[in-house]
Amino acid sequence: xxxxxxxxxxxxxxxxxxxxxxxxxxxxxxxxxxxxxxxxxxxxxxxxxxxxxxxxxxxxxxxxxxxxxxxxxxxxxxxxxxxxxxxxxxxxxxxxxxxxxxxxxxxxxxxxxxxxxxxxxxxxxxxxxxxxxxxxxxxxxxxxxxxxxxxxxxxxxxxxxxxxxxxxxxxxxxxxxxxxxxxxxxxxxxxxxxxxxxxxxxxxxxxxxxxxxxxx
Amino acid sequence: xxxxxxxxxxxxxxxxxxxxxxxxxxxxxxxxxxxxxxxxxxxxxxxxxxxxxxxxxxxxxxxxxxxxxxxxxxxxxxxxxxxxxxxxxxxxxxxxxxxxxxxxxxxxxxxxxxxxxxxxxxx
Numbered sequence: 437x438x439x440x441x442x443x444x445x446x447x448x449x450x451x452x453x454x455x456x457x458x459x460x461x462x463x464x465x466x467x468x469x470x471x472x473x474x475x476x477x478x479x480x481x482x483x484x485x486x487x488x489x490x491x492x493x494x495x496x497x498x499x500x501x502x503x504x505x506x507x508x509x510x511x512x513x514x515x516x517x518x519x520x521x522x523x524x525x526x527x528x529x530x531x532x533x534x535x536x537x538x539x540x541x542x543x544x545x546x547x548x549x550x551x552x553x554x555x556x557x558x559x560x561x562x563x564x565x566x567x568x569x570x571x572x573x574x575x576x577x578x579x580x581x582x583x584x585x586x587x588x589x590x591x592x593x594x595x596x597x598x599x600x601x602x603x604x605x606x607x608x609x610x611x612x613x614x615x616x617x618x619x620x621x622x623x624x625x626x627x628x629x630x631x632x633x634x635x636x637x638x639x640x641x642x643x644x645x646x647x648x649x650x651x652x
Numbered sequence: 653x654x655x656x657x658x659x660x661x662x663x664x665x666x667x668x669x670x671x672x673x674x675x676x677x678x679x680x681x682x683x684x685x686x687x688x689x690x691x692x693x694x695x696x697x698x699x700x701x702x703x704x705x706x707x708x709x710x711x712x713x714x715x716x717x718x719x720x721x722x723x724x725x726x727x728x729x730x731x732x733x734x735x736x737x738x739x740x741x742x743x744x745x746x747x748x749x750x751x752x753x754x755x756x757x758x759x760x761x762x763x764x765x766x767x768x769x770x771x772x773x774x775x
Contacts, residue, residue, distance in 0.1 A: 437698050437733065437743070444699035445731035476699075483707055485729055598708040601694045606684045613677035619670035623663055630660065 440469040444476055452490060456498040463502025465558030470499075471589055471611075472604040478593020479600045488590070495586045496579075503550075503561045503578050510565020518566060535567045542569050543577050550581020551588060553615050696750055698733040698743045705732075709754050719753030720746060 447454045455477055462468030474495060480486040509517060518531070538545060546564060549557040564574050589607075596603045656664070696705055702720065706713040717724035720735065732750075736743040 441697055441699045441733075444697075445733045448699075448701050448704075448729040448731050449734070479704065479707075483703060485703075485727075598710070599688065599692065599694050601697070602684065602688045606681055606688065609677045609681035609684060613674055613681060616670050616673035616677060620667065620674055623667040623670060627660075627663060627667060 440472065443469060444473065447473060447476055448480065448485070451486060452494045455491065456494050459495050459498035460502040463499045463557065463561075464505050465561075469604075471554070471607060472600070474586060474589035475593035475596075475600040475604050475607075478590040478595075479597035481590065482594045482597035488594075491590055492583075492586055495590070496582050499550075499582045499586065500575075500578055503557065503582070504575070506558055506561030507565040507571070507574055510562035511568065511571075513562075513565070517562065535563075538563055539567055539569070542567070543573065546574060546577040547581045550578060551585035552611070553618060554585065554611055555615055696732070696747045698736070698747075699731050701729050701731055702735070702750075703728065705750055705754075711754055711757050715757050716750055716753055719749050 443454065443458055455473060458468045458473050459470050462470035477486060477491045477495070481488050481491055542564060545560055546569075549560045592603060592607070593600050694708060700708075702716050702722070703713050705711075706716050713726075714724040717728075720739075722728075722735070730738075732743055732746050736746050739746075
């Protein structure tokens with residue numbers, strides 16, 4: 437039996453504490469079947485084994501606390517975390533560039549990685565801390581995004597309560613497709629802007645033509 | 653034609669990998685959705701409770717409790733894994749018993765639906 441199956445089997449017996457624990461640990465960045473657990477909880481709500489509001493509140497609280505641990509690690513984790521991430525993405529200069537890129541879009545990135553691009557959530561938490569992004573703003577986007585994610589998945593579990601496994605697999609594929617699509621868009625835009633920029637050779641020729649036009 | 657640096661070639665490589673991943677996961681999602689719309693039943697797993705299996709397969713819970721030699725209780729949330737441990741049997745045995753009970757229930761003739769009570773004339 438897989439670890440995921442084991443965790444799911446404890447949800448029916450212990451209920452909310454399991455939901456809280458898995459979402460908390462999963463949001464810090466450890467691999468956990470958080471989405472499947474939310475869908476199963478939704479199915480239990482439909483069958484009358486769990487109540488909707490406690491499930492929503494406890495799940496969102498666990499996820500938000502986990503996210504904030506990630507943020508705190510990035511912000512106060514010191515040079516060690518900074519150096520490790522810097523090495524991971526290819527040097528200090530790249531880290532600075534990534535930080536500048538993120539600073540411009542951080543609010544939207546935090547919000548989207550809570551519910552749509554969920555696999556990127558933990559790394560964005562740490563990066564938000566590293567870039568000293570304002571904590572109240574982080575918390576605002578985090579609460580909005582997690583509330584949307586938890587509500588969406590629990591309600592999907594409630595409506596498709598007889599086939600949560602299939603639903604989870606479908607949502608997993610869909611999420612990874614969106615993540616890959618975002619990567620395609622970002623890299624594609626970068627490549628396109630590089631191809632469109634004038635080459636040094638062309639710039640030289642243009643300057644030469646301009647001078648030639650000016651000569652009588 | 654511009655000459656590309658090594659990092660730009662790497663970027664192109666990453667772009668192609670991401671493009672492939674988009675197609676791969678997109679195709680898999682569509683295939684799953686099509687399969688799901690035609691096959692409603694999902695595989696029975698050890699984390700499922702008897703009531704969840706009954707709900708998923710649209711079978712009355714007492715039929716499945718009976719198959720596992722259990723007293724049907726409305727609030728039994730135990731997963732199959734724990735029931736198997738308590739009965740000292742491998743969970744696979746319990747799953748195959750449930751599969752058989754579901755098959756038998758679906759093959760058995762159903763009682764006719766109750767007559768219409770809206771007062772309408774029968775055809």
